[in-house]
Amino acid sequence: MMSELxxxxxxxxxRAGEQLRSHEQAIAQSTQARLRSAxxxxxxxxxxxxxxxxxxxAWGAGGLSAAVFAWVVFVADPVEVLPVMDDIEMAAAQEAxxxxxxxxxxxxxxxxxxxxxPYQG
Numbered sequence: 001m002m003s004e005l006x007x008x009x010x011x012x013x014x015r016a017g018e019q020l021r022s023h024e025q026a027i028a029q030s031t032q033a034r035l036r037s038a039x040x041x042x043x044x045x046x047x048x049x050x051x052x053x054x055x056x057x058a059w060g061a062g063g064l065s066a067a068v069f070a071w072v073v074f075v076a077d078p079v080e081v082l083p084v085m086d087d088i089e090m091a092a093a094q095e096a097x098x099x100x101x102x103x104x105x106x107x108x109x110x111x112x113x114x115x116x117x118p119y120q121g
Contacts, residue, residue, distance in 0.1 A: 005013065
């Protein structure tokens with residue numbers, strides 16, 4: 001990598017490396033000891049075998065949810081489709097819906113008229 005840099009960049013990289021090494025030497029002995037201890041603990045934890053039994057409850061829950069999903073999709077009876085309405089029923093439903101909308105508009109107009117009147121309290 002150093003060969004890819006021009007002379008000025010190589011000198012800068014060399015000075016930066018020297019400064020980092022000098023700061024590394026200046027770290028207190030207690031800090032170095034703590035860092036070595038933390039590194040040792042991390043290496044020890046990394047070398048321990050993985051306990052696969054820890055994941056068994058998660059695998060069981062995942063398997064159970066997959067089984068329930070498969071049962072719902074493949075075994076359970078499909079939900080009955082709503083019955084199709086004929087023309088008369090459809091017209092009656094639309095009239096009832098229109099009537100509800102008209103009642104709502106009438107209520108809104110009444111509320112507006114009541115808000116416009118001065119309060120007599």
